Amino acid sequence: MLFSSLRRRTRLGLAATGVAAVAALALSGCSGSSTASGSSSVTVFNGATGTIAENWNPFSPSALQPTLGVIYEPLYYYNLASTSKPKPELATGFSWNSAGTQLTITTRKGAKWSDGTPFTAKDVAYTFNLIHSTPALNTSGLNATAKATSDDTAVLTFPTKSFTQEPQVLGNQAIIPEHIWSKVKSPTTTINAKPVGTGPYALKSFNSESYVLQKNPHYWEPGKPKVDTVRYISLSNADAASAALLSGKVDWMSSFLPNLKQLVGNHKDIAYVNTPALTTSLFACSNASLGCTGPQTDPAVRQAIYQAIDRTQLNKLAGGGFAAPGSPTMLLPDRDKSWIAKSDDVTIPQTAQASKAEQTLQAAGYTKGGDGIYEKGGKPISLTVQVVAGYSDYIAAIQVMQTELKKVGIELKSTQLSYNEWNSNETKGQYQLTMDSIGLGPSSNPFTTYNPRYSSGSTVKVGQAAPSGGNYARYSNPAVDAAIKAAAATKDVSTQKAQYATVQQHIVQDLPYIPVYVNSTLTEFNTARATGWPTNDDKYAFPASWKSWDNGIVLKNLTPKK
Secondary structure, three states, rough: OOOOOOOOOOOOEEHHHHHHHHHHHHOOOOOOOOOOOOOEEEEEOOEEEOOOHHHOOOOOOOOOOEOOOOOEOEEEEEOOOOOOOOEEOOOOEEEEOOOOEEEEEEEEOOOEOOOOOOOOHHHHHHHEEEEEEEEHHHHHHOEEEEEEEOOOOEEEEEEOOOHHHHHHHHHHHOOOHHHHHHHOOOOOOOOOOOOOOOOOEEEEEEEEOEEEEOOOOOOOOOOOOOOEEEEEOOOOOOOHHHHHHHOOOOEEEEEEEOOHHHHHHHOOOEEEEOOOEEEEEEEEEEOHOOOOOHHOOOOOOOOHHHHOOOOEEEEEEEEOOOOOOOOHHHHHHHHHHHHHOOHHHHHOOOOHHHHHHHHHHHOOOEOOOOOOEEOOOOEEOOOEEEEEEHHHHHHHHHHHHHHHHHHOOOEEEEEEOOHHHHHHHHHHOHHHHOEEEEOOOOOOOOOHHHHHOOOOOHHOOOOOOOOOOOOOOOOHHHHHHHHHHHHHHHHHHHHHHHHHHHHHHHHHOOOOOEEEEEOOOOOEEEEOOOOOOOOOOOOOOOOOOOOOOHHHHHHOOOOEEO
16 A cells, blocks of 8 residues: 555534534443453544445555554554654664665564464565566556575665665565465455464454454564554544543544534543644646646746745634644655755645745736736636645635735635546546645655655646546646655665755746645544543644554553553
């Protein structure tokens, strides 16, 4: 499963009516957090609504979310909520040869699969060789073969310099057991109904409304996990999620609650953490040569939109005051400041630059029509932005932007779609503007943002589906392609920074993705049954309940509350 750019699993906007309806709520598949006398349990809502389809295949893009990190583990854990170094999981060491074509991995001794079979480097080699020999499993473009040279050493060989593949190999690939998967006839289609992993939990039971995971008795980390079972549930809608949290039916969820601070003040067992990490943006289908149509194909129009937004007002009216300033480089100003070449590009201006926006349009040959909307060649700057119905904060943000853009002579319309239709339009480039977010690749190196989103190799013509997490803007710039390729061929940070400076020079001007702000990622906890959740002062993992890999780190760090 590719997470070169994490997309929202859920953006539930919660209405006040749901908070008031706690006492009346009845939840199917969720009857509290006790499983048996003396046992401990927590309940997680990760955004699942409706019927749950069983799928534990770690290669499948539709695998159930705790498949990665809770049941299956990577070699290393990358905490994208901080600047910490990768944490050893199934590997304890790695090194590259000087040519960047061989990666030697030392695997963890003493680890076992959940069925008690010893884990070895042969499992690592088998995993990567299966990916190499099965193109349908290779969604990340990984090009490596592997060999186990001993029980605790695996060597991956690449045909070219591949230093920047390191985070994908080490932190974004589930390792599977050879003794199980060598007998799987169709690794691309199996739902893997009886998953065998090395993670802290194993599957106990499943039904279409919820599923339960239990402690892996063979887990390699001494004394962990401490919570006996974890229940994942499906709820009907956002209001049900809010009510479930406040009534103690759910212990962990991630949703946007506009009155969160008030709720926390009124409920002693409710805590929250905010992890601004996803840059909310207006994606523009930008490349006319690949089939994009509309005023947004003109960089001057995209620049004017960027300049016209009053982000302070937008955060107040739509972001609940939780959003943080973004960067026109699409990196995170706090975490990634050292990678941003120009000080002026660290953060976006927070107030509207209305006169500058109009000057940008005028310099590009636009004139204002009688209705106050700029036009060129008789065609007004009238744009439609698509948004998912139910993303209440995004819908509110668009309403604010409609007013702000009208002030500078740009008409913005919106259309609300189902998630599936919105997603299909976005991946196929069948839109003018779409509201989405960018951020959180498998490492904090800018390559994981720039290569999938800005490389010509990550996009296709309008009407064809771009790779998952790819270049949906259809952006193409030879100078950017060359710089990304050069950065990928070296581990030298100073050389990489010089190449990324070239990328930033172009994308800040071209703006195929127009950054709005770094949106809040609000995660809520009920602390009545367990302690050890991430806090604003200790973000030892990215805490969102929908975030794969991190779920396993959080769950194994919890302690039942006595």
